[in-house]
Amino acid sequence: MVVESIPPAVGSIYALLAFAALVWLWHSGRFTRRRAVPFLIISVLLGFLVFAPVFPYQLQGLVLRDAALLGAPLPMALIGTLAFIVLAFVFGRIICGQICPAGAVQEVMHLVPVKKYSSAESRVPVAVRAGIFVVFLAAGLGLGISVLGLLGLADFFNLTVASVSFFVFLGIVLLSAVVYRPFCRYICPYGTLLAPAASRGVYRLRRTDACINCRKCERACPTGAASPDHRLGECYLCGRCTDACPVEGALVYGRGR
Numbered sequence: 591m592v593v594e595s596i597p598p599a600v601g602s603i604y605a606l607l608a609f610a611a612l613v614w615l616w617h618s619g620r621f622t623r624r625r626a627v628p629f630l631i632i633s634v635l636l637g638f639l640v641f642a643p644v645f646p647y648q649l650q651g652l653v654l655r656d657a658a659l660l661g662a663p664l665p666m667a668l669i670g671t672l673a674f675i676v677l678a679f680v681f682g683r684i685i686c687g688q689i690c691p692a693g694a695v696q697e698v699m700h701l702v703p704v705k706k707y708s709s710a711e712s713r714v715p716v717a718v719r720a721g722i723f724v725v726f727l728a729a730g731l732g733l734g735i736s737v738l739g740l741l742g743l744a745d746f747f748n749l750t751v752a753s754v755s756f757f758v759f760l761g762i763v764l765l766s767a768v769v770y771r772p773f774c775r776y777i778c779p780y781g782t783l784l785a786p787a788a789s790r791g792v793y794r795l796r797r798t799d800a801c802i803n804c805r806k807c808e809r810a811c812p813t814g815a816a817s818p819d820h821r822l823g824e825c826y827l828c829g830r831c832t833d834a835c836p837v838e839g840a841l842v843y844g845r846g847r
């Protein structure tokens with residue numbers, strides 16, 4: 591469904607502007623899940639309209655060294671991809687939270703009111719994703735195979751319903767109604783790079799002395815990242831914990847640990 595008349599650069603410009611707006615919302619303490627909804631909707635729409643800014647597919651294009659797939663010169667795409675990893679180190683996984691269309695479509699799907707399967711305490715998703723990352727690199731660098739293409743990431747957003755791959759990613763999206771972000775948590779190669787950066791993030795969610803240790807944030811978190819001993823690599827800055835916290839100022843986004 592990509593509209594050829596809309597330049598893909600629209601996706602990149604949106605990513606930068608949305609990133610700045612979300613950093614401001616988090617930093618000023620104004621971020622709520624309700625305020626995140628417009629970002630999620632626009633991100634999903636841009637995924638379908640211009641197939642951008644779909645960060646994992648950009649990484650796939652770089653691994654294949656395919657400028658046509660990237661829609662941009664390789665050096666420019668490399669700089670953009672690395673820049674958002676640096677931004678994750680400074681501000682956390684804001685792009686995953688609300689900007690990447692692949693993440694946003696799963697976040698929206700998880701709003702469907704059905705019983706949820708929780709894997710919050712499990713290390714399995716990270717281990718599986720690390721294994722898939724090795725396959726992703728080996729297949730791309732060694733054999734020129736697009737793993738994310740086979741999984742239907744592009745076919746889904748291009749609405750290429752005639753391909754089997756379309757239904758693979760459609761299945762992942764449908765699964766995300768029950769499982770929180772299965773693509774991000776079990777598969778995404780870009781997420782594999784962002785997670786360690788975010789786990790050492792300069793700005794992060796942290797508890798203050800006002801915390802009464804009620805653990806409502808931990809129960810609300812779908813990834814286990816709200817636990818005090820978690821390093822926040824799997825925090826998608828979704829806002830469930832801050833929305834659930836009953837004490838103002840007990841859970842804040844700011845510098846330090």
Ligand code: SF4
Nearest residue numbers: 686690693774778781
């Ligand atoms: S983990 Fe990957 S797919 Fe998920 S939001 Fe982040 S970049 Fe996008």
Ligand code: SF4
Nearest residue numbers: 811825826828829831
């Ligand atoms: S609920 Fe969990 S994933 Fe969401 S912002 Fe809080 S710590 Fe991060």
